[in-house]
Amino acid sequence: MCCAIPLALAEPTDRSYFLNLKSNALLEFYLFDNTVNPDDSALNLERGFLFGDGFFTTGLIVQGDFLHLKLHLKRLADSAHKLGFKSFDLAKLKSRLEPLCERSTNACIRITISRRQSQRGYRIPSEEQVTVVIQLSPLPGIPDFDCELLFASTPISVNSFLAGLKHLNRLDNVLAASEVSEVYQESLLCDGETVICGSRTNLFIHQAGQWFTPTLDKAGIHGITRLRLITALRAANIPIEERNLDKKTVLNCEAAFVTNSLLGIWPVCKIENKALATDLVEQLQSQLNFVR
């Protein structure tokens, strides 16, 4: 009765679904664990939809290899722990990912974890059921131009408990990302005068001969590329410091770049009306031989 086609990978079970998408932008869609039953609906029973009760990660599959898989899985495990997703099965997810990656060759991958709603209200159901959604879309290209940044007028949501997590409450990112234009390709989310991150990136600036990146203890996402870069900088004995950075400091920086898993390092050539040289960033890129 339903539109389910058994999953062609791993062992097919009646709880695994494969659905083709009409949209050209999305190639394939996988949903397992708690799936759409013929007589109920996915949408209204997912607490990810009802309350943003969930978390996700976005990465790249290149030549069948899920880049930095361990870091993505650690991020998911950490979020599951912090948000009390007790039934999230990391080993099962991992076993599902392996054949998927091999088959996919090149793709952008998003893994979303949500809980099902079994009774009305915000409270987490005592009988927790976890849903895992895996989405694949075409490998995005890397921009062949440098990034121009503006300060978003949308403020960032501040919550010291949720800070750092890539949870599903991303309305401020949505609104800030929608402030970009053809002129400015990325917007910086701020808490008052304090700059936290880009709408879809983390920020690094060079100031007084040293690299800095904003502290993320009140807001923002602990990006995997940010983490990898901090590690790489330290390994190369290049000073890097997490610090509270205000708008004025960012505007007066000597160089800047933004990072995420899809872009890697994206040099910044302008912040608001102020032009920035990118040679320090290019120098860093070749020094570290840092790829996404």
Add this chain to the structure above:
Amino acid sequence: MCCAIPLALAEPTDRSYFLNLKSNALLEFYLFDNTVNPDDSALNLERGFLFGDGFFTTGLIVQGDFLHLKLHLKRLADSAHKLGFKSFDLAKLKSRLEPLCERSTNACIRITISRRQSQRGYRIPSEEQVTVVIQLSPLPGIPDFDCELLFASTPISVNSFLAGLKHLNRLDNVLAASEVSEVYQESLLCDGETVICGSRTNLFIHQAGQWFTPTLDKAGIHGITRLRLITALRAANIPIEERNLDKKTVLNCEAAFVTNSLLGIWPVCKIENKALATDLVEQLQSQLNFVR
């Protein structure tokens, strides 16, 4: 090929679906406008699921009448405006609600508005498509006991732009609501020492002979019952003031109650370890003749 049964109410179209739910807690489910197509999936294309990009309202249908419908519709229209949901059609929603209410007699109703994802990323698609989900569940009972409150350890998310809206980014409510127990039935979300609201309610306290309710300019939801009550108090010449209230003030109050559309006024008999008399609240209830 799909699990769609044409909607029995209003005029059935191929874009309207009626789905029965297995769960006993949910009676009926309606989805219209952007619906599940046989060859795509609701879940992975809803930005409400992907990013919490949406908003909702929860109300009551009593004897076929959607209580305070105008206020609920105004809330939805205000949220749509603020979050840039340009294609949200309030008149269409209203026309769908009328036959639904008549048929439903008694129910709790949740209306969720989300946007569809047509391209990867946070940015709102230029060709915006809006999805409306209507859920009906059994009319909840009113507790026959008074409320015991605790301060949640989960902090509230602070965002001056999003404050007041009942948007889908409700992880702090989820976590705070899950801090309640058999002893404490509701938890108070705070921004540091400042008390903002309950996990699913608004708060009113009586202090130095007057009623106060927290200011909601940085966080919290402008509840419809809160609004109705402020109006009713003012109409009755009973002083009510919105003010920043700290934990100490709340702990030392003379009386307190919490409100929402399902509970109406719920008297508080205890905050943390401190017992509270409820006669001032009962007096207010009879004076105003305030029903949910």
